[in-house]
Amino acid sequence: MIHATRTLSSMKFSRPAARSWRCPPAPAEVRDFHAGLPDYAPTPLTELPSLAAELGIGRLFVKDESSRLGLPAFKALGASWAIHRLLKDANGQVTFTTATDGNHGRAVARLARLNGHRAHVFVPDTVPALAIDAIRRENAQVTVVDGTYDDAVAQAARAGGVLVQDMGWPGYEQVPAWIVEGYGTLCHEIDEQLPSEPDLVVIPVGVGSFAQAVITHYRSYSGTRLLAVEPDTAACVLQSLQAGELTTVPTGDTIMAGLNCGTPSATSWPYLSNGLDGAVAISDDDCTKAVEDLHALGVHSGPCGAASLAGLRAVRADLGDLDTVVLISTEGRP
Known part of the structure; x- marks a missing residue:
């Protein structure tokens, strides 16, 4: 069921029990397909010690999707x-x-x-x-x-x-399922680039298909915490989690244009509702600061990509000790 709502009861949502939920992994053949493409190369996983120190984290990395198969995003x-x-x-x-x-x-x-x-x-x-x-x-x-x-x-x-x-x-x-499978290559790269499982992965979210891919990957074998981040003008996943069912929300203007979605994907919803540890909605002002801070450190994220940093900052006090965190920066600057 989809129903409409216009108010946020809270700007964040938490469900620690999500770490014990499990689902089957994506097919291994997808990674092989991408590896065979002429322009394929793993995108960088960049460590940012100064941000780790600011946030009281052991190690903080950004998966930088500003150049993926010749385009400025993971899509x-x-x-x-x-x-x-x-x-x-x-x-x-x-x-x-x-x-x-x-x-x-x-x-x-x-x-x-x-x-x-x-x-x-x-x-x-x-x-x-x-x-x-x-x-x-x-x-x-x-x-x-x-x-x-x-x-x-x-x-x-x-x-x-x-x-x-x-x-x-x-x-x-079927086609959305194939798209989600394709996104999973990004997570396999993170596995290969990190020495151990991250404690937390932070995911910018629009309709939720990319989040579904990340959930599918980590919930197939891991207790890694997964946090979704959305604009506060289009927090359809957050409000759906709060309502306990798919929810359509009105959307407004936001610099996070790629996340400006009013309804979660119905095929992603079972993964979002079971596999996310938390969700948070952020303002354009907080996202702008995150863009500027990442740019100063040599990571040229666009607003959707930098949303992951803004979301982590918004909930850092709720997360306790963190040894390794991965922020997924889903796009480069325009």
Whole structure:
């Protein structure tokens, strides 16, 4: 059931029992697929001792997704795997359709072009012109929707073509599952880059598909704590966790454009509701400071990526001793 609500009862949510929940891991073949792509290389895991000292943490790392398969965000991991799977059954040229707040649509457009196909991308009218231009430079058709991200998803789903959406709902489940599987490569890289399991991984969240990938990875074998971070103007996962069911929220303007989503993915919800230790909503001001602080340390995160640092700061007093923390910076600066 999805219902609408307009107020945050709290800016954070905690459920320590999540650490004992388990789920099957993602297929190992996905990592092999990515490793075979011409532009593939693991993204950096950068240690930031000064931030660790500020926050009273043993070691703090940032997984820096500012350059992934030639694009400034992690989204190409999911789009490449999903399009690869879809093309196995394709005959002739197809048009891939999707809705986006920016990076996902650009990734779908890039992968469509590289594979000799077309893309039609729907964007809400709050998406910055620079992000729209970047999608158009991939030879994609772009339709600007007078409405929210959820409105753009609805139009993309009605547009025909082959929908490549990182959000699932009843009857549309397989492609989002492939996208989530693709995102898991990022977590395998972290395993290889760290000497031991992290105590905490902090995850920027939009509809929750990327969080589902992180949950799937760590909850298949680990007690690592997992924290979701959202804008306080679009905290659909936080409010769903507080309500105990999928919840749609009204969204407002935010510098975290890629997280500006009003409804969690229905296919991600079982993972979010069982596997997240906590969630927090942050302000644009706190996110701006995080962007500036990471930039000063040589990590060129965009607002969505820097949200992980702002979220950690917001709940640090609640977390106790931490030896190793990983912040996932999901995008570079525009």
